[in-house]
Amino acid sequence: MSGEMLWQLVKWTQRMVSKVSSYDGDDAAEGGGGTEEEGERTCLAESGGVEAGGGAEEEGERTCLAEAIDSLLDVKPELNTAWAESVRQILLSTDLSSPIPSTSNGRSSRSSSCWHTTSSWRENHHQHHDKVVAGLEGELLVLKTALGVSNSHRRRILNRVLDLKGNIRVFCRVRPLLSNERNARVGHLITPGMDIVKIPSARKDFQFDKVFLPSSLQDDVFLEVEPIIRSALDGHNVCIFAYGQTGTGKTFTMEGNKDQPGVVPRTLQRLFDEAYVDTSVSYTFSLSMLEVYKGSLRDLLVCQQPARCTDPASKCLSIQMASDGYIDVDNLTEMPIMDAKEASKLYQRGSQSRSTSCTNANETSSRSHCLLRITITCTYVLESHKFATTSKLWLVDLGGSERLSKTNAQGLTLEEGKAINVSLSALGDVISALQRKQPHVPYRNSKLTQLLRDSLGEQSKTLMLVHVSPKEMDIKETVCSLSFASRARGTHIGHEISQEGKTQRAAAIAELYRLMSIYDDDCRSLRESIKTIESLIEERKASLFQTVQGSISDQLGSSNDPALAHELSTYLTPTSKTTCADTLVDALNMVPRFMGQTASSRHKQRTSSKEIIGLISSSPNERSVKNGGLKRARNSKSENLNSPEITSGVTESNVQSAMLLGGSEVLEQKPLSIVSVVTNEIGLEPVASEDLKSVDNLSQGENLQLQLNTAEETGSVTKGVVVVDTEEKPRTPGNWSKRQRPERMEKSGSLSPTIGRTCRGRRKVIVQECRRKAAVECSVTVMKPFVY
Ligand SMILES: Nc1ncnc2c1ncn2[C@@H]1O[C@H](COP(=O)(O)OP(=O)(O)OP(=O)(O)O)[C@@H](O)[C@H]1O
Structure with missing residues (x-):
């Protein structure tokens, strides 16, 4: 069953649960409890979001729900209990999709206290939502680890095949x-x-x-x-x-x-x-x-x-x-x-x-x-x-x-x-x-x-x-x-080798290929499961945001209370938005040409901040890392490879840059005609050139500061690349002192935007070590001045 079908089934089941919970909600409202939860239900009932119903129909719906969960587990037998628990959590949290206070009846009479009740309702649901997402993310981590292990086996077998050949x-x-x-x-x-x-x-x-x-x-x-x-x-x-x-x-x-x-x-x-x-x-x-x-x-x-x-x-x-x-x-x-x-x-x-x-x-x-x-x-x-x-x-x-x-x-x-x-x-x-x-x-x-x-x-x-x-x-x-x-x-x-030796070798290679195909299949099925869970998480996040946003917009439209309006509008700003500190690159590391590195010293610097990792000698990669510099494991300050999470490239000086730039303080914009913004992350779309802002030729002493914005956070590290076309406005030779020509700055520190070598009138600016959240759908603003 495809992920899409599975998701359809989940949604269908959610609707079932939604109905069942609204019956519960009715009951609770009738009981009129003093708890916050009850108040919340009252609030929902007031808004007309709760339907009447019950009796035999309710029992039928519940049976339906149980069957739906069982069928869900049946269609994905290879998924373990943690996954099943995640699905259960999704189903249990379906009251999120039941209508929250609507704009219709009683809106004008709703008071701020009612909003507070709704607010706590929101918090409850957030907590619940977070729990579900955390469950799914835990499962994702397990699957990714399993994929890593399978991949490592596959790599080792391939290497053995190539050794034999x-x-x-x-x-x-x-x-x-x-x-x-x-x-x-x-x-x-x-x-x-x-x-x-x-x-x-x-x-x-x-x-x-x-x-x-x-x-x-x-x-x-x-x-x-x-x-x-x-x-x-x-x-x-x-x-x-x-x-x-x-x-x-x-x-x-x-x-x-x-x-x-x-x-x-x-x-x-x-x-x-x-x-x-x-x-x-x-x-x-x-x-x-x-x-x-x-x-x-x-x-x-x-x-x-x-x-x-x-x-x-x-x-x-x-x-x-x-x-x-x-x-x-x-x-x-x-x-x-x-x-x-x-x-x-x-x-x-x-x-x-x-x-x-x-x-x-x-x-x-x-x-x-x-x-x-x-x-x-x-x-x-x-x-x-x-x-x-x-x-x-x-x-x-x-x-x-x-x-x-x-x-x-x-x-x-x-x-x-x-x-x-x-x-x-x-x-x-x-x-x-x-x-x-x-x-x-x-x-x-x-x-x-x-x-x-x-x-x-x-x-x-x-x-x-x-x-x-x-x-x-x-x-x-x-x-x-x-x-x-x-x-x-x-x-x-x-x-x-002799004919007999060749036959034996061919048999060994065939056996290794057979093993490799098993690991290949394993990797494929793990990748599919990972995709399914990733889309579940995405949909989950999107639906929560949409539901809450829609409801709050309605509230905002009808509210006469400025304090309430302020609270609501704050809430409408997604908390996961990229901050400047996350996305900025560090221009402070830039050094003049005469202090720049040669290929050799650059490499030395790279390797000095990267420990050679040789923890697991059985893996071909790690083994070869041990054996010399041909494969260099990276373990720099900005990319702590031994920690379970890759950290961002944000250093003290990055944060300092972020503060200096004040988030969106664009001091000057000049036409440099940026051709394209692309990211090294596979599968991400580059920003269309017409969306890009123009900026003037940089003048003496300026650095490029790039602010890459995105709405989404995924937490992984990527690199961003901006290709800058200067063909339309050729750089005049006197415009730059020797040391300050952009291509002279290419050997700056690893967190700096580096301006690549001039190539047929084009320069590329490489932004290294940004978080991915900073690299999806980037917009680029050139900011000045930033004197080093
Ligand atoms: N397998 C092939 N099938 C069809 N045409 C071929 C094949 N191999 C070479 N040719 C043709 O032979 C000609 C010479 O080939 P090519 O230029 O690739 O040779 P080369 O070894 O690279 O020569 P050089 O060392 O001088 O560069 C070309 O026209 C090419 O299309």
């Missing part, structure tokens, strides 16, 4: 003959189901974890890639490479086209789908894109050529390694992403900036290694402890390996080809050293391997998709590529 896996994809190659001779043999590519002319056989035939579809490829993506969501660093000779389909596999989307768009979609479904954990994603071109790094999300001569040249990217091994790239644009569509757009933009040129082998040959990095932050509760992990998912479209003598490359193309080959060779050396478990891994030999250092190793998952041409005339390149792949796979050092 191997942390470094190599697939081979053979491209079909293209329309202009119809007459070409095919140079390989593939034995279906054996995952072996035979090259008869070279008398060589190459075994892979999976071989995709020329007829294989993008779907087939992604099916095999998917588990490793899930592993990234579970907190592991993951690298997926597309390797191969120029023109063999690397970009086709990674990017695809509109009709046949490749690994990248599918991965982005998958990440958000998973994040949306799994409510037991909270995910945030950010995206960066860069290329390694002739041994140097280029940010693909910034304009390489400044549009105006006054625009700053693009910043130099440098690789920084923190003491715990975490690799970051200084000055690299990192865009928070809210959905797959937005992420795909960014990827398209980055791809267009990639260095390509026409070569003998490919009209649009990639002349660099293109790296897409998705940083995933996951927060979850396990056994009443809060954990957070950060992982990186790299999707790498490597430059095409080529025999320079064959391509007749000259000049720049030759240089590019050489640089690509050198770094590919360095990558091969690293993977081979890892396969051999050598004590020294030569990461430093190329920018590519330096960059991926923390994502290529024991705790990480690597997938190499080797692409080959089907043509016999490309056989030498094909053999080179397949040899490289074999080396990466470790088959040359005896990693290949």
